[in-house]
Amino acid sequence: NAGVTQTPKFQVLKTGQSMTLQCAQDMNHNSMYWYRQDPGMGLRLIYYSASEGTTDKGEVPNGYNVSRLNKREFSLRLESAAPSQTSVYFCASSERQGLYGYTFGSGTRLTVV
């Protein structure tokens, strides 16, 4: 099915390790987003890319970097993971700057021990 694909679905890291979360969409959307969701909380925007070649900080960017590799792919990197980054990470994409809705992936559940 068309949509947003996130890999991996689950990951356990040790404090200080690095990893990259991958996201790809096949809907030809211009804009892509990374969110995190802590238990019992709403989603918080980490970074977004309004179009290919641009990235901007969201509400909680500290400790993360992003790369908009091409129109389809938007990756999120944790350079030195911390327990506070234990969360579920969602990638999303949209066209028309999101007016007609965002499409979300199914999430990556990350635990940092």
Place this chain on the structure above:
Amino acid sequence: DAKTTQPNSMESNEEEPVHLPCNHSTISGTDYIHWYRQLPSQGPEYVIHGLTSNVNNRMASLAIAEDRKSSTLILHRATLRDAAVYYCILFYNQGGKLIFGQGTELSVKP
């Protein structure tokens, strides 16, 4: 970004209508009203959006007050699969980003 206020939780009976309220007294003229829902262990899902007029789609209806300071998401016949957290979000059309609040957790009783 303008703020919205929603009840923390609501209960409904299966096959009955559900009215989910949202207050947004500081809404500006360029803000669209978006609704998303998040089923357990899934990513959020777009439900509906509107600007001034009431809107209907296959999932729900959106009723917007004349002064736009509040809106109501209407599920016409709740099913058990509608149990989710529903988010009301004000979205600025030109370069806006979805900023999620706490949402309303809807439970549906058989």
